Amino acid sequence: MTNFNAISHSAIYVTDQDAALEFYVGKLGMEVSADVDLGVMRWLTICVPGDDRHVLLETPGGPGPSAEAADQLRDLLSKGALGMAFILTTDDCRRTIAELESKGVEVTQQPTEQPYGIDAGIRDPFGNYLRITQPAAVMGEFTPEVLEKYKADTMGMSD
Amino acid sequence: MVSASEDQNRRMLRARDAMDRSYAEPLDVPSLARIAYVSEAHFIRTFKETFGETPHRYLQRRRIERAMWDLRASGKPITDIALAVGFTSLGTFSRTFREVVGVSPSEYRTRTAGDVGPAPTCFRMAWQRPRERHGEASSFGEADPVAPDLVSRS
Numbered sequence: 001m002t003n004f005n006a007i008s009h010s011a012i013y014v015t016d017q018d019a020a021l022e023f024y025v026g027k028l029g030m031e032v033s034a035d036v037d038l039g040v041m042r043w044l045t046i047c048v049p050g051d052d053r054h055v056l057l058e059t060p061g062g063p064g065p066s067a068e069a070a071d072q073l074r075d076l077l078s079k080g081a082l083g084m085a086f087i088l089t090t091d092d093c094r095r096t097i098a099e100l101e102s103k104g105v106e107v108t109q110q111p112t113e114q115p116y117g118i119d120a121g122i123r124d125p126f127g128n129y130l131r132i133t134q135p136a137a138v139m140g141e142f143t144p145e146v147l148e149k150y151k152a153d154t155m156g157m158s159d
Numbered sequence: 160m161v162s163a164s165e166d167q168n169r170r171m172l173r174a175r176d177a178m179d180r181s182y183a184e185p186l187d188v189p190s191l192a193r194i195a196y197v198s199e200a201h202f203i204r205t206f207k208e209t210f211g212e213t214p215h216r217y218l219q220r221r222r223i224e225r226a227m228w229d230l231r232a233s234g235k236p237i238t239d240i241a242l243a244v245g246f247t248s249l250g251t252f253s254r255t256f257r258e259v260v261g262v263s264p265s266e267y268r269t270r271t272a273g274d275v276g277p278a279p280t281c282f283r284m285a286w287q288r289p290r291e292r293h294g295e296a297s298s299f300g301e302a303d304p305v306a307p308d309l310v311s312r313s
Binding site for chain 2: 015016074075077078079080106107108109110123125126127
């Protein structure tokens with residue numbers, strides 16, 4: 001039986017770590033939790049201030065994937081084909097998105113009411129997409145009343 | 160360092176995001192090409208090279224996907240749903256829907272009523288998109304690369 005405690009790190013691909021910092025730290029307000037020159041790579045992680053989950057900003061390449069595979073990863077990333085990077089939570093999704101838009105962040109979906117809260121979508125400069133979610137008061141509970149409201153509100157969705 | 164092809168991909172993605180965001184609007188090729196900073200003919204050709212389908216087909220499948228969701232999750236009249244997702248007539252919507260999904264909108268609603276779940280919208284939009292029905296003629300009508308109103312309202 002496993003006995004894990006948490007997810008401490010996950011990783012996303014970026015094609016330029018300095019540009020990634022401009023976006024994730026400069027525009028999103030995350031902070032650098034590690035920036036270490038390992039010789040073979042720059043170990044660069046970010047986190048939400050105060051949070052213990054770290055995201056490695058990794059560039060395709062190094063001794064892992066072949067040069068050809070690295071090129072394929074860069075191609076897929078720039079096409080938005082590598083899937084969702086992560087979900088950030090906030091107390092005020094609408095205000096957050098308005099602030100990010102004013103900073104030039106690409107908003108792929110405006111804040112939308114959902115059973116699980118209010119969420120929106122953004123894309124980073126490299127093609128990763130992220131969700132910004134304002135969790136509902138009761139997460140993960142889909143009572144008949146909630147679902148009924150969801151159905152009723154669906155036509156007002158802006159996605 | 161971003162290569163020329165990556166930069167081009169990223170600009171095409173920006174235009175595709177605009178279609179996902181504003182699928183119900185009367186989008187046209189000139190405005191999408193401007194988002195991608197390319198000429199109209201170049202946009203249509205490059206979009207297809209990048210994503211495997213023309214902008215017109217992409218937008219149509221997005222609209223049908225949204226209509227499928229509304230049919231599953233709401234009790235709204237089908238005509239209202241057709242208009243809400245960007246079609247201008249019930250006839251065009253119904254014909255396109257049947258050709259893409261394989262059943263009529265009302266049949267689809269009956270089969271999937273109440274089938275909604277808690278996944279974030281982005282995943283629903285990605286996974287509920289109707290797949291192309293191989294071996295059958297498409298109603299989308301492939302793009303004429305010089306037609307400026309290629310993706311105007313259906």
